[in-house]
Amino acid sequence: MKKRFIIAALMLLIGGAATAQHSETNNLFYHTFRTPQSGDLNAAFFPNKNTVYLRLPSVGLQFGSPVSLSDIVRNQGDTLTVIDINKAFEALRGDNRIHFDADINLFGFGFKAHNTFFTFNSRLVTIFNLGIPVSVIDALSKGNVDAAGNAVSEVNILNGDLLNTTMYGELAIGGGHYFEPIGLTVGARAKYLWGILNIQSDNTRAVINTSDNFENINVDLYYQFQASSIARFDTTGKMTSSVGEMLDIFGGNGGFAFDLGARYDMGPFTFSFAINDLSAGIHWNKNVNDITPRDGHMTLTFSGEDASAMLHGGKLNTDSLVAYYKSLFAGIRPSTNATEGYWYSIPTKINLGASYNFAKMFRAGLLFHGQFDRGLLSKGNVFKHDLGNNITNTFRFNTTLSFGANLFNWLEVTAGNSFVYDGSHFDAINPGVGLVFTPATVLQIYLIGDYVSSLYLVKAESFSLKFGINLLFGNGGGNRILQN
Numbered sequence: 001m002k003k004r005f006i007i008a009a010l011m012l013l014i015g016g017a018a019t020a021q022h023s024e025t026n027n028l029f030y031h032t033f034r035t036p037q038s039g040d041l042n043a044a045f046f047p048n049k050n051t052v053y054l055r056l057p058s059v060g061l062q063f064g065s066p067v068s069l070s071d072i073v074r075n076q077g078d079t080l081t082v083i084d085i086n087k088a089f090e091a092l093r094g095d096n097r098i099h100f101d102a103d104i105n106l107f108g109f110g111f112k113a114h115n116t117f118f119t120f121n122s123r124l125v126t127i128f129n130l131g132i133p134v135s136v137i138d139a140l141s142k143g144n145v146d147a148a149g150n151a152v153s154e155v156n157i158l159n160g161d162l163l164n165t166t167m168y169g170e171l172a173i174g175g176g177h178y179f180e181p182i183g184l185t186v187g188a189r190a191k192y193l194w195g196i197l198n199i200q201s202d203n204t205r206a207v208i209n210t211s212d213n214f215e216n217i218n219v220d221l222y223y224q225f226q227a228s229s230i231a232r233f234d235t236t237g238k239m240t241s242s243v244g245e246m247l248d249i250f251g252g253n254g255g256f257a258f259d260l261g262a263r264y265d266m267g268p269f270t271f272s273f274a275i276n277d278l279s280a281g282i283h284w285n286k287n288v289n290d291i292t293p294r295d296g297h298m299t300l301t302f303s304g305e306d307a308s309a310m311l312h313g314g315k316l317n318t319d320s321l322v323a324y325y326k327s328l329f330a331g332i333r334p335s336t337n338a339t340e341g342y343w344y345s346i347p348t349k350i351n352l353g354a355s356y357n358f359a360k361m362f363r364a365g366l367l368f369h370g371q372f373d374r375g376l377l378s379k380g381n382v383f384k385h386d387l388g389n390n391i392t393n394t395f396r397f398n399t400t401l402s403f404g405a406n407l408f409n410w411l412e413v414t415a416g417n418s419f420v421y422d423g424s425h426f427d428a429i430n431p432g433v434g435l436v437f438t439p440a441t442v443l444q445i446y447l448i449g450d451y452v453s454s455l456y457l458v459k460a461e462s463f464s465l466k467f468g469i470n471l472l473f474g475n476g477g478g479n480r481i482l483q484n
Helices: 002-019 027-031 085-094 134-142 318-328
Strands: 052-055 058-064 073-076 080-083 097-113 116-131 154-160 163-179 184-210 217-229 254-266 269-284 289-293 298-302 334-338 342-344 348-358 362-373 376-379 394-406 411-421 431-437 443-450 462-473
Touching (some): 027 394, 027 443, 097 462, 163 254
Antiparallel strands (some): 052 097, 154 184, 184 217, 184 254, 217 289, 269 342, 289 334, 411 431
16 A cells, blocks of 8 residues: 555656746755755755754855757857847747846754754845746847738837846744654744845836838837835935845835645655745835836937947047937936835745655655745735736746765765746756765755756756855764765
């Protein structure tokens, strides 16, 4: 009966690959032997062979793009390199969003007393999403030509939301307990979220109009951004907030999140489950503004410029160039209006894992990771789940197979591959590799690169990189026995 249960669980995890999407987390940490960072992915994980650890400042970067270097640049012949814009445009039509996340760990620690452990951690998180509307791509690739090949005087190039970016600080306190008779560990973590910056585009549109002789081009543009930050600015753009006001973490833009985790050891098998960042999001209520054109919309006019007027004696006349750009963008006059606060979510994640340990030195692991991005939850002080807004909610997930080996007392090597479906095509090759050095009983250095979307770097569209230092105290900091 146990064997049937194990096989069914593994098949369930592998089945998740059928509808996966690129992840913004580093999956290889989940099944590492030694690193305290595995506890970030599951609140029930703790390096059991150490009674105390310290997490020193570290950096994690995640990047995803719809195009790779090979989509833009290609070789023609043996020596000529050309830029293929049309190929890049075609790639952008399939997926037109750029993702960038940065995770800076400031300081953390954990300690264990018999079968109970406690953890604390602090970090800064940046989530950046930039959308490139398909209408812009079509305008750049086709110009002002309709489907029949006829010139048109009006082209709609911009619509929808373009930008979503969030920066926040996090203070996390957690703990867990190992119920030794039944092999079950449970853990939980509470987080205070301190919002630093949030910018989102609610409504943006632009229409290009050309004159009959195509000498003049007018761009009618409307934009609407909603922003909140710890810094306050006046109408001239000068910052008026003091350092004390900006560092007041309980003075506004606050929220809470919770992590729950469990692991069950059954002989050489370990099964685990975690749901992270259960949260109503951050209530952005500090220095909240709507940014729109001062005149309701703005018009930019491109009428061309005599290049010779910008040159004087074979040198560039910078005064003439600056005057040209000032006149060109004279219509960009933003109006900043204070408005009510709003709730904005942080991504909620689900991790479902299984691993097999053998020879006390090797581990094979399987991880299903899901991530749900809800975006804008409500405007105003009353929290609502459904506002009828146009912010897109997305759920992406993937399945990662990994293998780790504790080769020496001071070196652990881990490698894996993620199976991904991004909604338009299936990616079977998304490798990752990691090294964990423990050159002394106390010092630990880790470097993990995960989620490289191609074995050929020029074809890679995503990657995740984490590196840092831990200090491990207690018995067996460099022991070869499995630790998680």
